[in-house]
Amino acid sequence: MTDEVEVTVTVNGRTRQSRVEPRRLLVDYLRHDLGLTGAHIGCEQGVCGACTVLLDGRTARSCLHFAVTVDGSDIRTVEDLADLDELHPIQEMFHQKHALQCGFCTPGFLLTAVELLERTADPDEATIREALMNNVCRCTGYANIVDAVAEAAVELRRGHGA
Amino acid sequence: MSSDTQGAVGQSVLRREDDYLLRGQGRFVDDLPTPLNTLHLAFVLSPYAHARITSIDTSAALALDGVVDVLTGADLAAMVKPIAAQIELPGYSFNTRDVLAVDEVRFAGEAVAVVVAESQYLAEDGIELVEVDYEPLPAVTDIHEATDPAAPQVNPTVPGNVYFEGRFATEGVAAGFDTAAHVISEDFNSNRVTAVPIEPRGCLAVPEQPANLVFYSSTQIHHLLRTALAEFLDVAESNLRVVVPDVGGGFGIKAALYPEEFVCAALALRLRRPVKWIQDRYGALLTDVHARDNHYRVEAAIDDDGIVLALRAEIRTNGGAYSALPFGCTLETTGGARMIVGPYRITEYEYTATAVATHTAPVLAYRGVAQPVCFMAIEGIMDRIARRLGLDPAEVRLRNMVPTAELPWTNIVGVRYDTGSFVESLEMAMEMANYDEFRASQAQGRLVDGKYRGIGICSFTEVSGTGAPGWRARGLTRLPGFDSGTVKVEPTGKVTAFVSHAHSGQGHFTTFAQVVADALGARLEDVTVVEGDTAAGPYGTNTFASRSAVTGGGALIRASEKARLKLARIAAFMLESTPEDIVVSDGRMHVAGVPSRALSFQEVAETAYAMNTSDLPEGESFGIEETDFYDPPLVTMANATHIAQVAVDAADGTVDIEGYVVVHDCGRVINPMIVDGQVMGGVAQGIGEALMEEFVYDPDGGVRTATLMDYLLPSSVDVPNYQIAHIESPSIDTVGGFKGVGEGGLIGAVAALVNAVADALSDLDVNVNTKPLRPALLSRLIREAGG
Amino acid sequence: MKPAPFSFVAPESLGEVVRTLAEHGDDAQILAGGQSLVPLMNLRLARPEVVVSINRCHELDYIRLADDRLVIGALVRQIDAETSPLVQAECPLLAKALPHVGLPATRNRGTVCGSLAHCDPLAELPAVALALEAEVVLTNVAGERRVPAHDFFVAEMTTCIEPGEVVSAVTFARQDPGERSAVGEVSNGGHVFPVGGVALRWASSDGICTMARIAAFGVGSVAQRLGDAERALVGSDVGPAAIAAAVAAARSEVDPTGDIHADADYRRHLVGVLLERGLLEGSVHD
C-alpha cells in the first residue's frame, strides 16, 4: 500500500526522476534526496516559511507538500538564483542592506521577494510588508529585509529598462 | 613600535558570511553531509506534567523494521550520569536530572524513551509504538501556588518547591520608607515566553578513529558542552571534539546543555555509528528552555520631587522542573534582583528573590534574561511616580539618573558603571521622538480618531561581557568568564584568528576580523576568523549574555598585540632597526620615518617560518602564533533609551506602533551596521513579548501552545520602522572599550511598549501591569473603564 | 514531525476520484491544497490510510457563471479566485475575504473548496459562504447533491460530507452591482488565523436597506449567520440607530467561547465592532 511511487519533477531546470515513499515531504526530498539544503525546516506547520520554494512559479511551503503531489511540477529553489560569479540582484541587496543575520530564514525570504517582484515591479512599503508575511525572521526585525526588497525592485527595474 | 592602521573598527563593513548563506549554501546542522550509516533519534515525550511512569513496553517499536534500538530512562542512566547545574548560593537546593526520566516525569515534554532508527521517519513511527503507562499525579505550574504547603512537591531535593531565596538589604531602607513623602507600589506580571530561533536544535555525533567523537551541535557553548559531555558521559575530554556549524539563531536558548545532546553522544559511542538528532518545532516549544515567568512586587519610597529614597523588590521567578545547565534556575532570580536598579541613583535597596520549582519546562537564558522584566518593573514605577506627582515621566527619570559626570559609579549591589550616557541617551531619544510635541498634542486628550495615543520610555543599563567575578557573585562558581584568541600570521602573510566563540548570526567572521586587522596592523581582507570548534583554538566561555565583542574582542586584541610585537621584532632585525621604531600598518612594516625601509607580512613571516635565508633574531622562536586570554570585569555596562509611540484602538484593542526610537550606547562600536541589526532584531522580539507571545500551560500542566499557530511570533506587518542612533562611551574598564549589544533591543522594547500602552490608556485610569498586551486584554480594560 | 505512512492516489478525473473514494470508504481522505491537512498529518493528528489527491483533476479547476451563480471548482486555488476578474465582479465579498486567508504561499496552494471542507471555526471562507448563500456541490459515485452552506457546516472541523463524497464545486449568489460588502477581522499577530471576524453584504434602495447578509467567524464552533442583526438592518436607513441595533443584536445572538487567544466576552464585543466598521466602511468594490 505504501510502496514507493515514481515522481518526475523539474528542479532548477533539471528533470529529476525518483522513487519516493508517498509520505516523503517535498522539503526532505529536496534536501536529503537531491542535496538541495537551501530550503530549511523551521516548523513543518506551514507558519515559518523557511522551507519556501517556487512551485510552478509561485511560493509554496515545501513542508506542506508531498513529493508525490507535485509530480510533473516545476520547482525552483534558492540554489537557482545566483550564478557562479554574481548574486541575483535581490541577493545582492540583502547583502548590501544587512537583511540577514543567521541566514536560516533567508532562502525563504529571497523566494518570496522573487515572487513579489515578478508580480509587482514597484511595490510600496505596505505591499512589501504584506508579501513578507510569508516568512518569519527571528533575527533581523524585518526592517532591513523590507529595505532590501525595495532597493532590489529599483535595481531590477533599472536592469529591465537598460 | 606602533600600529597606525586606521580603522576597520567603526566601519559598517559588509558581512563575509552573507554570500554562501544567500546562495543556500549555509551548513546548518541538518545540512551537514551525513555518513550513509547514520542513525536517527526520536524522543518519546511525556504528555503529562507530573506522572509516575508505571511501565514502558518497547517491544512493538523494536519489532518495527528499521528501528535499531529503543532505550528508556533506566538504560540511559547506565550510560549518562544525572546532569546538574552547579550553583553555590547559600540555601540553594541542589537537584539533578536524568537525561531520560526514570520513574517520574516533571513537565509536559520531558523525554521518557528514545527510538534509534535508520531514518527520521522510521524513528517517529517507532515512538508511536512505544507504550508508556503513566499514573498521572497532581501538578503545579503557577509560581504562587507552588509554594502553598498543599502543593505537590516537584523535585525531591527541593523542599517546599523553593530552589533558592536570596535576600539583600542596605541599612537605611526602613528609614527611607519612613521619611518618604509617597510610596509607590505595584505588582508586575510577566508571561512565560521562549526564544524560538527559526532553526530548531540538533546534533550529529560521528565516532572517528581512534576513540574520538566528533560532535556537531547547534550550541552557543561548545567548550562548556565538551566539558559537560566528558564529565557526565565519563569519557576523556581530549577524545571529544565539539564543532558548531552555522546556527540559525540562538538567543540564549542554545546556551543550555540539553539531555538530547548527552543521549546522542552516548548512543554514538555505544552503537559505534553516527547518530543524528534534529528537533522538530513541537519538541522545541515543549523542551527548549523557557523564560520570564516572573512576578515582581516593587515599592519605591519617594520624596516630593520624585526622587527615589529607597527601593524594595520582591521577585519570584519560575525555574521550572529542573535547574538547567549550565547557569541554573537562579539565573533570572539573581539577575533581576541585581539589575533592577538600572541607571538610577538607588542608594537604599532591599530585595527578596525566590526561584520556585513547578511542573513546567526548565527556565534559563533568553535574550535579556531578567532585564526585560526588571525594567518593565522599575520603568513602570518611574511612570507611576510621574503620574502620582503630575510630573513628566522623562523628568522623573532625569532626576533620578546617575549623570555622566559622576561616572565611574558603583551601584548599590557593587556593580561599577565605568562610562555611560544615561541622561544623554534619554535626551537624544526624546529629541528624535519629538517627545515634547507629542506630549503637547496629548493635552487635548489622548483619544483621537478612535485611538488612544501614548508614548513610553525605557531607559536602562544592559549587563554584558560578564567576567568570572560577575558569575561568582551570582553563585556560578564553575562558569569561567574569560575567552581566548589565537592570532596566527601564516607563512604567506595571511592571518588566521581563532576565537573561543560560536556565532548564531552575529557576523563574527566579519567583526572579529575588523578587530584583528586594527590590532595587528593587517589588511582586513587578509584576516580570516575561525571559531566554533574545540579543536581549533584554546578554551573559553563562549557566546551568550552579550559577551562576544567584549571577551572575544578583548582576547583577540591581546593576542594580536603579542603577534604584532613579534612581527616587529623580526622586522626590526631584518631591517637593522629596533622593534620600537617599526610601524605596522596595512599588512606592512616599515621603519618609522623611512617608508621605503619596509617589509610585507609575508616577507617577515617567511623568516619566522624559515622559508628564506634570513635568520631569526637571537632567542626568537619559530612561527608567528600568539594566544591570549581575557577575563572582563565583573560586568560591562552598556546603556540605552527606547521610546515607543503607540495607538491603541478604542474599539478593538489592537495596538499600532507609530514610532520607535532607540539611542544605544555600547561603547566603542565595531560595526555600526551589525549593531543596528542586533538592536532591530531585539526590538522585534520585544514587540513579540510585549504584545503577543505567550507560552501557555493548562492548570494541570498540559501544553496549550505546541505549534506556531498558537505560540505567536511577530511578522513583518507587526513591527515598525526603527530610528536608531548611537552614543559611544568607550568602556575604560575593558580591553578595546567595547560593551555588549546583543540583548538591549529586546530589553528596552518590552518596557517601552508596556509604558506606551499604559500612557495611552492613562486617562481611563486603568492599570497596565502585565503582558502580553493582546487586543482582548486591552479591550477589556478599556470597556471596564467605560472607554 | 513526519507523517505516518499512507498510500497515494492521484486520479485525473472526478469520476475516478469518486470511484476511489467509494472503494476505500472511511480510510480515504481528499488532499486538495494540503495547507490544513498536511500540518495535521505532520503532527500525526490526521493519519489517513489512503490520500486521494485531486491536484491532477484539472477538470475541477474552473471559475464560471452557471444558472445565475458563480461556480468555483474544487481545484481552484485561493490566489486564483482572489485575482479572478469574474470573482471580483460577481462576488466582491469573496474577493475581499481571500487576502485575509492565510499567507501568500498558503493561498498559492490552498483551495476555496478545501477551506470550506476543512471548516475551521476561525476560517474566513465559511462565513463568506454563509453571507453569499453558497451551495456546496457534493459528488459521489451515485451522483451529486447540493447543500446550502448553512446545512453544510456542522461543527468545528465537521461538515455534512459523507464518506465517498467529494466537494466538487461551490456556487455563490452573484452580488448585485449596487451591493456593498466588507470583511473585517482582528488577529493577535500577523502570521496566523484571526481571533474573530465578520463578513457582510447589504443593499439599499432609496436609502432603505433592502437586503442584508451577515456572518461571523471565531464566535463559536462554526461560522454563524447573524439573522437578528440582518433583521435589524433591513428596512432601516443604516443610520446610527439602526447600526447600534444591529450591533446589539449581533452581540446577543452569538455565543462565543474563549481560548488562549481571546476570551469569549472579547469575541462577542468584537463582532459588534467589526459589524459597525463594516457597515460604515463597506464598499461596492474593493
Ligand SMILES: Cc1cc2nc3c(=O)[nH]c(=O)nc-3n(C[C@@H](O)[C@H](O)[C@H](O)COP(=O)(O)OP(=O)(O)OC[C@H]3O[C@@H](n4cnc5c(N)ncnc54)[C@H](O)[C@@H]3O)c2cc1C
Ligand atoms: C500558516 C497558515 C496560516 C493559515 N491561515 C489561515 C487563515 O487565516 N484563514 C483560513 O481560513 N485558513 C488559513 N489557513 C488554512 C488554509 O490555508 C487552507 O488552505 C484551507 O484551510 C484548506 O484548504 P486546502 O485546499 O489547503 O485543503 P486541504 O488541506 O487539502 O484539506 C483540508 C481538509 O479538507 C478536506 N478537503 C479538501 N478539499 C476537499 C474536497 N474538495 N472535498 C472534500 N474534502 C476536501 C481534506 O480532506 C481535509 O480534511 C492557514 C494555513 C497555514 C498553513
Ligand code: FES
Ligand atoms: S518549515 Fe515549512 S513553513 Fe516552517
Ligand code: FES
Ligand atoms: S536571519 Fe535568522 S531567522 Fe532570519
